[in-house]
Amino acid sequence: MAIVGGLDVHRAQITFDYVDTVTGEVQTGRIVPATRLVLRGWLSRFEGLDAVFATEGCTGWRFVVEELERAGVEAHLAEPADTATLRGRKKRAKTDRADARHLRQLLVDERLPESWIAPSHALEIRIKGRTYVALRIIDALGVEAARLKAELRGFARRQPGCRALVDELYGVGELTAAIIWAEMGDTRRFSSSSQAVRHTGLDITVWSSDGKRSRGRLARQGPPALRWALFEAALCASRTSSPDHDYFVDVSERLGAKRAYMSVARKLARRVHHILRSLGDAAFEQVT
Template sequence: MSSITRPTAPCHVPAGTDEEIVLGVDPHKDVHAAAVISVLGVALHGRTFPTTNEGYSRLVAWARSFGTLRRAGVECTGSYGAALTRHLRAEGIWLAALPLPATARSAVADRLEVIDALQVVIDRLDAALARAAKEDPRVKALTALPGIGPLAALIILAEVGDIRRFPSARKLASWAGLTPTVRGSDRTVRYGHISKQGDPWLRWIMNQAAQTAKRTPPYASCFEQIAHRRGRKIATIAIARKLLTHAYHVLRELDAAQPSKEPCTTA
């Protein structure tokens, strides 16, 4: 399977916070079919991984990109699922065996056949994305930032469009819904949660990138300081906003180096 994670829809993707998720795995000889769900039972994403140590590590990292992973269910922890079970236990993840009845196993097998049939189309689209990323110098510049890979860079470019629409980084962050709401009177100003208004895809991809950036200098120290005062959830959002600010300046510098264009209407 491809190494590019494909989201289902913005409303089914977590907001890049530390919300708890649950991992379910159907083990097979050559690949393991994994699914991530919320604690409320909402399906967030599904994907397959090779049955190798690297594949197990990628599976866990992929699941953790959706939130805090403490629990996992593996169908038949013996046989094909034994090695994965040992890996998950070493990661400190609580496990539960999931014996499936024949009807459920048949339904899973049918869905795996559909996934296999779609793989040709998926590979073709992945190749098209890889070509687009390679040909665009903006992608190369954005991927220099921690947490932003080729797919994330392409999503940012697709959602932002012409960077000159935004006169400042704060305008872009506000458009992405990453700025806090403000309530105030003549003497006091109170900042609330982020507005979550604007573009959901841009907000989602920046929060996903922040999951990696918050563990990487120079963002790690900033994350720890904010997390100590306000909590890890708010700190992660702050890193997403900071990362988008840096992405804005990268794109503005590249745009300034290009030949002059017609003026663009601001957002």
């Protein structure tokens, strides 16, 4: 890598810090205003060079990554919470320049906590899925919801990752497979299936203090469309033909049907993680 750098993105400006690994020269500064065209012009300086940049997965990251890739620069997306943890305790005031330098150093040290950059075809399905979930509750827009449903089902029939989910998971149909596939993303970024469940927002949070412990609640931190699709698939567990029927009945008798469905949805999330992970790159193969 000849050029390694970090970009700290804000609404008004983008702060950069990069180093030429051959000469050791460090360049810092700001890109103002933080617009697509201005950033595109700034990136032209790296034409023909081997350059790698990292930015955090906060507001505004998408257009920055798109412009980096357009310019032939390798883009990395840092997970914000883990990046902050690696910064350690603050010894001095936090600045945009320090954040950019921190990203650059993590990239140099190969310690950058990576977030998944969804390809454009996955983003398209994600948007359609979220729109469908929102529209299905509005009767007046039933025609539009039906059109999106047909498009999502058609995509699922052609995409290898979606087909695998339909074939291997009881209760997952073409519609829910497309939404789960787009929202779950590349599961190889998760170190375990527990992280995949945490991504869905179906994990149980616990609050405790001085011996007092509150009743667990759903975290609800992940995409709502993903939780909807997993829950819809989990509803099939009540059928006697479901492989999870005995488990569903057992949990339902102890905790109630709603919690049983949630438990099955978490089991499905774990299975999705393993299925997509085992497919490798084929899981997100682009189809026409």
